[in-house]
Amino acid sequence: xxxxxxxxxxxxxxxxxxxxxxxxxxxxxxxxxxxxxxxxxxxxxxxxxxxxxxxxxxxxxxxxxxxxxxxxxxxxxxxxxxxxxxxxxxxxxxxxxxxxxxxxxxxxxxxxxxxxxxxxxxxxxxxxxxxxxxxxxxxxxxxxxxxxxxxxxxxxxxxxxxxxxxxxxxxxxxxxxxxxxxxxxxxxxxxxxxxxxxxxxxxxxxxxxxxxxxxxxxxxxxxxxxxxxxxxxxxxxxxxxxxxxxxxxxxxxxxxxxxxxxxxxxxxxxxxxxxxxxxxxxxxxxxxxxxxxxxxxxxxxxxxxxxxxxxxxxxxxxxxxxxxxxxxxxxxxxxxxxxxxxxxxxxxxxxxxxxxxxxxxxxxxxxxxxxxxxxxxxxxxxxxxxxxxxxxxxxxxxx
Numbered sequence: 100x101x102x103x104x105x106x107x108x109x110x111x112x113x114x115x116x117x118x119x120x121x122x123x124x125x126x127x128x129x130x131x132x133x134x135x136x137x138x139x140x141x142x143x144x145x146x147x148x149x150x151x152x153x154x155x156x157x158x159x160x161x162x163x164x165x166x167x168x169x170x171x172x173x174x175x176x177x178x179x180x181x182x183x184x185x186x187x188x189x190x191x192x193x194x195x196x197x198x199x200x201x202x203x204x205x206x207x208x209x210x211x212x213x214x215x216x217x218x219x220x221x222x223x224x225x226x227x228x229x230x231x232x233x234x235x236x237x238x239x240x241x242x243x244x245x246x247x248x249x250x251x252x253x254x255x256x257x258x259x260x261x262x263x264x265x266x267x268x269x270x271x272x273x274x275x276x277x278x279x280x281x282x283x284x285x286x287x288x289x290x291x292x293x294x295x296x297x298x299x300x301x302x303x304x305x306x307x308x309x310x311x312x313x314x315x316x317x318x319x320x321x322x323x324x325x326x327x328x329x330x331x332x333x334x335x336x337x338x339x340x341x342x343x344x345x346x347x348x349x350x351x352x353x354x355x356x357x358x359x360x361x362x363x364x365x366x367x368x369x370x371x372x373x374x375x376x377x378x379x380x381x382x383x384x385x386x387x388x389x390x391x392x393x394x395x396x397x398x399x400x401x402x403x404x405x406x407x408x409x410x411x412x413x414x415x416x417x418x419x420x421x422x423x424x425x426x427x428x429x430x431x432x433x434x435x436x437x438x439x440x441x442x443x444x445x446x447x448x449x450x451x452x453x454x455x456x457x458x459x460x461x462x463x464x465x466x467x468x469x470x471x472x473x474x475x476x477x478x479x480x481x482x483x484x485x486x487x488x489x490x491x492x493x494x495x496x497x498x
Contacts, residue, residue, distance in 0.1 A: 125165045125166065125167055126165065126166060126167075126168060126187070127163060127164070127165050128163070128164050128165075128166055128172070128187045128190070129161065129162070129163050129189060130145075130161070130162055130172075130187075130189060130190040130191065130192060131159075131160050131161050131162075131190075131191045131192070132145070132156045132160045132161075132162065132174055132176075132192045132194060133160055133191065133192070133193055133194075134179070134193070134194055134196075135193060135195060135196070138160075139156070139158075139159050139160025139161075140156060140160050140176055140179070140194060141156060141157070141158055141160065142155050142156060142176070143155060143156040143160070143162075143174055143175065143176040143179075143194070144173075144174070144175050144176065145162045145164055145172055145173070145174050146172065146173045146175075147164070147166050147170055147171070147172060147173075148170070148171040148172065148173050148183060150166075150170070152164065152165070152166065166187065170187070171183055171184065171185045172184050172187065172190075174192050174194065176194055178196060178197055179194040179195060179196055179197055180194065180195050180196070180197045182194060221248070221317070221318035222315060222316070222317055222318070223246050223247065223248075223315070223316050223318070224313050224314070224315040224316075225242070225245055225246060225313060225314050225315075226312070226313045227308050227309075227311045227312065227313060227314070229245065230242070230245070230308050231308050231309065231348065232350075233308075234350065234352040234420060235308075236258070236259070236260075236261075236420075236443060236445050236454065236456075237261045237262065237304040237305070238303060238304055238306045238307075238308060238311065238314070238333075239251055239261060239262040239263070239264055239300075239303065239304045240253065240261075240262055241308060242264070242314065243262070246316050248266060248267045248316075248318050249264060249265075249266055249316055250264070250265045250266070250267075251263075251264055252264075252265070256354075257447070257452075258445040258446065258447045258452055258453050258454035258484065259445070259454035259482065259484035261300075261301070261304035261305075262304070263288065263300065264288070264289060264300070264331065265287050265288070265289070265328070266289050266316065266318050266328055266329030266331075267318060267328075267329070287328050288300060288328070289316075289328055289329040289330055289331050290328075290329070290330045290331070291303045291330075291331050291333070292330060292331070292332045292333065293306070293333045293335065294333070294334065294335055294476065303331065303333065305456065305458070305480045305482065306333065306335075306458070306480075307422075307424060307441040307443065307456075307458040307480075309348050309424035309426065309439065309441055310335055310336055310424075310426075310439050310441065310458060310460045310478075311333060311334070311335055311336065312334045312335060312336045312337070313333075313334050314331065314332070314333055314334075315331075315332040315333075315334070316329065316330070316331055316332075317329055317330040317331075317332065335460060335462075335476075335478075336426070336428070336437055336439070336460075337428075337435065337437055337462065337464060338428045338429060338430045338435030338436040338437040338462070338463070338464060339428055339429070339430065339435060340429075340430055340431060340432060340435060341429055341430070342429055343427060343428075343429035344427065344428055344429055345425070345426070345427045346425070346426045346427075347423075347424070347425050348422075348423070348424040348426075349421075349422070349423050349424075350420075350421065350422040350423075351419070351420070351421050352419070352420035352421070353417060353418075353419065353420070354417065354418040354419075354420060354446075354448065355417040355418070355448070356415065356448070359411050359412075359415060360411070362409045362410075362411065364404075364407045365403040365404070365406040365407050365408075366400060366403045366404045366407075368403075369395040369399065369400045369403050370395075370400065372394075372395065373394045373395055376393050376394055377394065411449075414449045414450060415448055415449055416448060416449075417448070418445070418446035418447055418448045418453075419444070419446050420444065420445045420446065421442075421443070421444050422441065422442070422443045422444075423441065423442045424439065424440070424441035424442075425439065425440055425441075426438070426439035427439070430464075432466070433465065433466055434463060434464065434465040434466065435463070435464050436461075436462065436463045436464075437460070437461065437462050438460070438461040438462075439458075439459070439460050439461075440457070440458065440459045440460075441457070441458045441459075442455075442456070442457055442458075443455070443456045443458075444456075451485055451486070452485065452486055453484075453485050454482065454483070454484045454485075455482065455483050455485075456480060456481065456482035456483075457480060457481045457482075458478075458479075458480045459477075459478065459479055459480070460476070460477070460478040461476070461477050461478070462474065462475060462476035462477070462478075463475050463476075
């Protein structure tokens with residue numbers, strides 16, 4: 100064997116040494132997910148533990164996924180206890196019902212309650228423990244993307260602005276509703292109920308996340324007859340039996356643009372305006388046959404080279420968002436109490452534009468006798484939005 104063949108053999112051997120482990124790195128795992136009765140579970144999530152690779156089961160409960168050797172898979176589905184499996188040789192996973200979830204008590208459209216296992220309507224409850232770390236100014240913004248079928252029209256981030264909620268795109272149904280002259284004019288807005296009392300969308304959005312226990316959305320016939328487009332039920336925090344407990348929650352946020360758009364300078368604007376006008380494109384100016392009036396002249400364009408003004412460079416600045424909340428709760432078997440106050444501030448990025456809101460809530464629940472209970476709650480909020488003065492079309496100043 101000559102020297103050339105020896106070098107070639109060594110190169111191929113070295114290459115195979117690195118390539119073979121890579122080829123054997125991933126393996127395809129095929130499995131089946133069923134419930135205790137052997138019925139396939141459709142749409143169960145199968146994820147690699149401590150990884151980003153995942154899939155869902157098909158209509159037969161089967162799945163295929165590529166994983167590295169010695170990997171573990173986590174299988175989960177709503178209403179069932181999640182399982183982690185390490186035996187990846189054609190696994191058959193049997194998911195068990197999550198008894199704790201099924202025994203949870205939910206509020207229904209008649210403002211009563213029952214266990215989730217007995218509820219037949221489309222009901223979904225979310226705890227504010229999942230929302231408290233979000234940097235949002237309203238409870239509605241915090242629900243965006245958290246509940247299936249709940250559409251949140253985001254407020255856009257302007258300080259003090261609030262979103263609107265719709266359940267299952269109810270606005271589509273109201274587009275064919277007769278006008279108010281014919282006895283129609285239905286609103287796609289759901290019914291809001293806070294601690295058993297009917298409220299409006301503004302009161303709902305002004306709630307501070309730290310004073311809310313959970314939010315329940317009724318999507319179909321589980322809603323009351325007066326709420327054809329669903330109900331949003333809010334349960335606020337109540338006192339619990341035990342020693343007095345004081346809690347503080349604070350949050351700071353920083354809002355800024357990753358990149359500001361490049362603005363057109365005055366000279367280029369004049370050139371583009373001239374091109375558009377010469378092409379007989381409509382503008383806001385009155386039509387005229389005099390080209391000296393319609394177009395920027397050469398001396399005007401030359402003067403415009405030194406008239407540049409970039410509003411964003413001069414007015415844009417980073418904004419601070421902060422939230423502070425202090426709660427106290429406690430009580431005995433005879434009576435429990437809860438009290439809390441919170442403050443939220445959101446600054447704007449341009450000009451004097453900011454929003455401040457104070458929330459307070461206090462309540463006492465007392466067991467007067469075996470058959471009688473009493474409850475007293477006091478709550479409120481105060482918000483203020485500061486806006487720069489702008490000259491409107493009529494020529495007057497206004498906030």
